[in-house]
Amino acid sequence: MPGTYGQSTCGQSMTRAAVGVESVGNPLQVGLLGLGVVGSGLVRVLQENGEIIGNRLGVGLEIRRALVRSLDKPRMVSLPEERLTTNPRDILEDPDIDIIVEVMGGVEPAREYILAALGRGRPVVTANKAVLAQHGPELFRAACEHRAGLYFEASVAAGIPVIRSIVDGLAANQVQTLMGIINGTTNYILTRMVEDGTDFSVALEQAQAAGYAEADPSSDVDGWDAAYKLAILASLAFETYIPVESIHVEGIRRVTPVDIAYSRDLGFTIKLLAVAKNVNGSIEARVHPTLVPQHHPLAAVRDVFNAIFISADAVGELMFYGRGAGSLPTASAVAADLIEAADDLLRGQLPLLVRRNPGEWPVKPVQPITETRTRFYIRLSVCDEPGVLAAMAASFGRNGVSIESVIQKSRGKSPVDVVFVTHDAREADVRQALREIEPLAAVHQVASVIRVEDGTAGDKCESGGSARG
């Protein structure tokens, strides 16, 4: 007996004729909202590879109008002057425009313009993770209601087709773990800091000059850009809606040259990792600087490159790698979406994801960070005197935090750094141990606490809170 599979409530999209373009063979008309790093990259890809794209798609793609803030600004690509506008209505209300591409960035007015386009039955391609992560359900409901496609491959990991891979390639799987480097700017900065000792602010300026950073780069360095992307990936992978506010987020501002040096001595490198796991039906979602063993594949992901490791029940383990920011890599993903949007429009079909109606997916609980289990790197600044180490080790032991290794540097010069690396431990237990350690007379400060991920299943001898160490 045929079953009822989900609640696919959307019908078919508007056909090209229905949205007002009758003559097959003429290029489809694209309205571009934004002509900055990504918008210019798209124009370049369409100019340079337009013929190939036209042959593959069976119809050409033409930029009819492009929305900008300033008409006087020098542009990285040449478009006839009359195609630029500062009035969004010239694009959103133009009946001859078939597909809208939003590459402006920011939440408003991008959200308003995307909704306006969908409301008119126009397919929308966007690279905007901030708007998707914060308003995804509303946008998907509008897409479903108005039977318009919504495409967003470039919103996560730029040139890497990871969204397609999760939505289509892993459609027969249940994803268990997603873990990766999904912000190019911070990976670039950390690579420069680790490999050449470049100062944080200099490396950030270099990332901005290369077009990797967001308009407000604090979104990159404080971890929010990665959190938006993790919210999108985890929502798709676990068929739910993960609000960004439920993700534990730490950026890279507190990563110091001292911790970089110790982590190197210990055989690790520091990466800003985004991690999402399905732990018995509740979701673990976090973004933070992480020590990764130097032999781990993620440790080899340098500069602007991103990588996403996925573990799923049928396929096993997968890893995706490529450029996670920049004009052409991002434009590659936007152009691919544009081609898919054009093809769907010509066939009068909606993408499967929109038909699955993610706007109505149930919210699953996100586990508090205090309940997560990882290894920890903990650096304390202490007086170099007898009994300090034993007192600290006793606090860890009382709280069930098992110590894997401990090193002390700058012997004889007080205060000294003592660095602990723990076995897998519950975060709440580590925090409690540090609350007990911090007031000890010989302890100057808990200088840094960084989680450690090694991609293994954990400590075989772990006995759920037994006091060791």
Ligand code: NAP
């Ligand atoms: P950008 O260089 O700052 O370009 C933004 C463009 O949008 C500019 O042309 C700007 O006009 C226009 N614009 C912004 N607000 C506007 C408004 N209110 N009205 C009219 N025009 C407006 O940004 P980008 O780097 O291309 O990023 C665009 C989007 O792609 C963002 O959502 C970003 O997160 C995403 N993305 C970027 C990358 C990357 O590597 N850069 C990678 C993946 C995804 P003016 O030129 O006149 O100022």
Ligand code: HSE
């Ligand atoms: N600012 C983002 C990054 C752009 O550095 O990863 C790509 O989404």
